Amino acid sequence: MTEFDYDELGLVAGLEIHQQLDTATKLFCSCPTELREPEESARSFTRYLHPTRSELGEIDEAALEESKVEREFEYLAYDSTCLVEEDDEPPHRLDEEALATTLEIAQLLDMDPVDRAHVMRKVVIDGSNTSGFQRSSLIAQDGEIETSEGAVGIEDVMLEEESAQRVEEREEGVLYSLDRLGIPLVEIGTKPDISSPEQAREAAERIGMLLRSTGKVKRGLGTIRQDVNVSIAEGARVEMKGVQSLDDIDDLVRGEVRRQVELLDIADELGERDASVGETRDVTDVFADTESGVIRGALDADGVVYAVPLYGFDGLVGRELQDDRRLGTEFSDHAKRHGAGGIFHTDELPAYGVTESEVDALREAVGAGDEDAVAIVADDRETAPSAIEAVAERAETALDGVPEETRGANDDGTSKYLRPLPGAARMYPETDVPPVDPDASEVETPELLTEKVERYQSDFGLDAGLAEQVAFGRRWPLFEESVESGVDATLAAQTLESTVTELRRDDVSVENLADDHFRGVLGLVADGDLAQEGVPELLTALAENPERDPADLAEDLGLGSAAEDEVREAVVEVVERNSEQVEEQGMGAFSALMGECMGALRGKADGDLVSEVLREEIQARA
Template sequence: MAKNKSKKGNKGDKKSKTPKIERNWEELGLMMGLEIHQQLNTKHKLFCPCSTELTDDEFDDGIIRNLRPTQSELGQIDRAALQESLRDMTFKYESFNDHTCLVETDDEPPHALNREALDICITIASLLNMKMVDEFHTMRKQVIDGSNTGGFQRTGLAATDGYLDTPYGRVAIESLGLEEDAARRIDSDDEFTEFRLDRLGIPLAEITTDPSMHHPEQIKEVAYMIGQVLRSTNVKRGIGTIRQDVNISITRGARVEIKGVQDLDLMPEIVEREVQRQLALADIKDELIKRNASVEDTIYDLDEVFKDTSSKILSSAACIKGIILRGFDGLIGKEIQPGRRFGTELSSYAKKMGVSGLFHTDELPAYGIQEDEVNAMKEFLKIGPQDAIIIVAHDEDVAVNALNEVIRRANMAFDGVVEETRKALDDGNTEYMRPLPTANRMY
């Protein structure tokens, strides 16, 4: 069953999993940039007088919200926000008398900007050779994953056009932003995602470099040097107070944002594995075109095929659905990162709709599904020797939505690498989160 097995990698084995491959990074067209988010050590939050200290106390009040995307100033809906809305999630929020107020719950307009936070940004800008803007304007960045109660993050541009001299050469610092940190995610299930509001609104400096880094070790060095600059100012310390996002692309691939890189020593490994993933997806694209492959949009009912199955997963499900991917045989099981296959990519999209994973014919028979059942399914669907089948077992609505996502992602395979936001995993691999945001998220 195609699930994401890489989440629980431990730090002791992360460097031993991938044999080092000597690559010509210049020939590959590797381009990388950094986004560093650092909490500022202010007494109050960015737009209200609440404390910036986190708490583990019992919450005082709770609220429930549903969030929906809205049109930007350009009159369009951001693709990342739209995709998040399809999950139709309900969000619960925990608030505290001493750490939150009506600003965090979006029931009161924001107060005046925290001048202490702005002063810290001025110091950071000076250390990074940046030019401060003449006027600070607060904007809204649409975020409907539940981490902001109002469906947006308040952010503003503080400085531009800086640079940092490194052993690999000068790196341009494109911008310094001052924004609100997001709420803390503390629990999630198929129906609700729960957040704690004590972190929402803590001042956050966002430093963005240009994509001028071309070697995996360089991005680690730049992240370290920027971190040293930040630590010389009044910023918070400790786990979770600084977060690094890495933007990566190669000539045969596309730009991908990898969020939540906590361990600087893991950065080069993450870069190498992302390059490996993009090259593998580009090869899959070439093979699909060579095979004249196609994706059928019909979703088939497979209950009759598996009515006597001994598979506990299938027998306990409300329904069993399947789709046909023409010409995909052998490619769904192709490894794209250590321990992850193209089927894992498809599974990541399906999981956003509420399933725990999927089955595909490259890995069957397995998981209690017998060879005669696989043959019966192939005969029932009348597939050819180069075709593959994807199976999902769940409630009907969830199964259909999940397979529609698989169909959408399988069609993207003909474009090679997809522009995505991905989550960094502990072993150096990455996992799909959502589409890469666009300018339409600003309003």
């Protein structure tokens, strides 16, 4: 990817980090915050959502565009689903545990809590909330974090409710699950102080570390999301939503800078050509006898073909803005938002079964010459006209350069159009929830994970790599508890991190292992009832039988720690069975026989003891 001079381009970027909190109950009701499988749902219901006006009588532009596409939203409800989640009962008071955790986060970000926190409604009619809005409250303001490229200001920290989980996209709408709706979520917004892709990633990593330092945030895929706001001097602010991985942030910033540079170049070229966008029109007759599969399918279903002439756009609709994404792809994104499958345009035709003679007839039908382009949509009689109008509107903005908009992050570092940027009209007060007065006086600032790494090295003697694994892992509270109860620190760390990782790679269902399983296994080792070498086998068995007690299962598997005489008996048997090799090689036979001895003892003996006895027996015969 081309690397730009970001200072010269005037790159300005900011982050919005959304992190789920690991609370017992949801933000405005007493339902649990655990995710469920869709198959566990007990029932479902449907809703249609429409935008509402703000207190000033305004309708948010993003909500208005969303409402242009009539969609049905179905929600999966569970045995734990309550009337608040269904929007059939007013929300309860703001959850105190979530508020306390948010204040901890604010302290780590060096922020000032507000005197009084009011809950607001934020209009959202994409179906992700049954009420048609998301509840959100400003908790703290004006903080700062440090990066290697300078300080990045923190604008605010919001406490809000998580959206419903999208299960399936359907032709008529979207299927959502209510298990995630209402989980407490903090939104951390930085100031636009970020000036390079690398700084954007570093800032996100720093904030993520601070969040995990509380020990009170959820972990795993989907529990944290990053939105990235990017603009360059001659471009416009673009918000990219739903960045799942920190590894993608710098690539997304680079990709967006490239897209804006290309759009500005296209706008300059269109200006020199005196380009314009014509009126949309029905061109179904041009394709009456077409053999193009897509167009033929639409016409056979009593559909139509609509076109828009793009005067002066020839060669520019197919110009690449990002890898495998062109200006025509941008047009197609807008058409898809109105229900179309996509578009065709003359920069890529003839192709897809459309012949050269059909392209000539199309140009003639809309009055387009060789320097012009034409875009078409083939679909049903309602979708095609609205989709081609959306293409025409996007083409108009191409004349000016970069439009302000909200885009969705793709896994390959590119992005796609979602909707216009929301405005102030989407926020208005929530009258059903009383305000609260945040009090940070009794909130303790947690130890940073980076500080924890240093402490694990100095206090417990862990090497740097293992200390970092444990501190940044999700089981550090269990590690500290185990060490405090007398378990060897290195054993506890290796079991909770290295061993679990190795078992996962061997396709062991480690997600079935709970804290009590680890407590039981580590306790057996500490009491001398299980050799360290037997830990992987016992954890594997517990993952397959999570309902079993570790001690009982170890006994059934014969994994009890072997006494020295039992170890010596097993070692002697191995040495005598390989007496010729011992006589010929002496201690050179040690490595091969050590593995055989450990296999014979099946993890019941400590490796150091087996090694000591084996050396004695070999030396006695050499």
